[in-house]
Amino acid sequence: MxxxxxxxxxxxxxxxxIFLRYGYDFSEYSYASIKRRLSNRIExxxxxxxxxxxxxxxxxxxxxxxxxxDLSVGVTEFFRNPSFFLYIRERIIPILKSYPFIKIWHAGCxxxxxxxxxxxxxxEEQFYExxxxxxxxxxxxxxxxxxxxxYALPSIQDAKENYLQSGGKNQFEHYYHSKYxxxxxxxxxxxxxxxxxxxxxxxxxxGEMNMIVCHNVLIYFxxxxxxxxxxxxxxxxxxxxxLCLGDKETIExxxxxxxxxxxxxxxxxxxxxxx
Ligand SMILES: C[S@@+](CC[C@H](N)C(=O)[O-])C[C@H]1O[C@@H](n2cnc3c(N)ncnc32)[C@H](O)[C@@H]1O
Numbered sequence: 001m002x003x004x005x006x007x008x009x010x011x012x013x014x015x016x017x018i019f020l021r022y023g024y025d026f027s028e029y030s031y032a033s034i035k036r037r038l039s040n041r042i043e044x045x046x047x048x049x050x051x052x053x054x055x056x057x058x059x060x061x062x063x064x065x066x067x068x069x070d071l072s073v074g075v076t077e078f079f080r081n082p083s084f085f086l087y088i089r090e091r092i093i094p095i096l097k098s099y100p101f102i103k104i105w106h107a108g109c110x111x112x113x114x115x116x117x118x119x120x121x122x123x124e125e126q127f128y129e130x131x132x133x134x135x136x137x138x139x140x141x142x143x144x145x146x147x148x149x150x151y152a153l154p155s156i157q158d159a160k161e162n163y164l165q166s167g168g169k170n171q172f173e174h175y176y177h178s179k180y181x182x183x184x185x186x187x188x189x190x191x192x193x194x195x196x197x198x199x200x201x202x203x204x205x206x207g208e209m210n211m212i213v214c215h216n217v218l219i220y221f222x223x224x225x226x227x228x229x230x231x232x233x234x235x236x237x238x239x240x241x242x243l244c245l246g247d248k249e250t251i252e253x254x255x256x257x258x259x260x261x262x263x264x265x266x267x268x269x270x271x272x273x274x275x
């Protein structure tokens with residue numbers, strides 16, 4: 001998506017305003033992705049220029065919250081990329097089973113589908129009792145949905161096929177009960193997932209993790225911010241821990257590339273090999 005110098009000035013002013021007023025730092029998100037979101041928003045608001053959003057964002061907190069959701073792009077689904085979950089099930093969990101207890105961090109978990117999917121895989125592999133799944137995001141609204149664990153029935157119907165392709169050993173229905181047009185996950189699946197607020201741009205590292213899953217988040221960041229966040233992951237992983245990125249993301253060309261070994265090219269899984 002092409003961007004003019006004037007649009008860049010408008011975007012910079014808007015992002016600076018957001019940072020000063022609310023503390024959210026989007027200054028190192030890629031212009032292309034920000035522009036795409038802003039274009040949708042100004043069309044929706046019947047405005048002509050990005051800069052017209054500034055007074056609204058500054059003076060109307062409710063508007064800002066919608067705007068934050070625009071910028072944070074929460075698209076997700078259960079067992080998104082089934083081949084990744086199959087690989088985790090068949091190849092990574094057997095390695096992790098040598099630890100008495102493991103910690104997994106889902107960074108940028110959106111509304112929680114990815115974390116519930118992981119919990120189901122761990123439960124089916126008889127490893128969930130020895131695991132904690134930390135799932136974080138900087139969008140508090142998404143985290144509220146994730147904590148509730150209630151999802152619309154149509155999204156679940158779509159997930160069934162992915163669940164089976166990921167090596168699922170039951171019927172997906174086994175893990176939730178349905179009421180009207182929604183489903184709620186059983187506590188046996190929810191119990192070891194800890195949802196919490198964490199901003200990858202401004203917050204610090206998250207403890208000694210055995211695996212970090214950060215799918216489809218780095219694509220929104222510019223090279224510099226990707227590098228910074230990858231260093232945060234490097235510091236948050238224990239030796240031998242696994243870093244899992246989205247299919248369009250890579251650690252190649254970053255400052256940490258030499259500290260990791262590529263384990264699965266198809267599934268973008270890396271192993272930390274030096275401290
Ligand atoms: C496209 S979703 C990916 C969700 C899930 N990981 C998946 O692949 O299905 C991107 C998520 O990253 C989150 N995100 C974006 N910037 C972030 C930041 N600075 N800190 C934490 N989360 C962030 C967004 O709020 C959104 O929920």
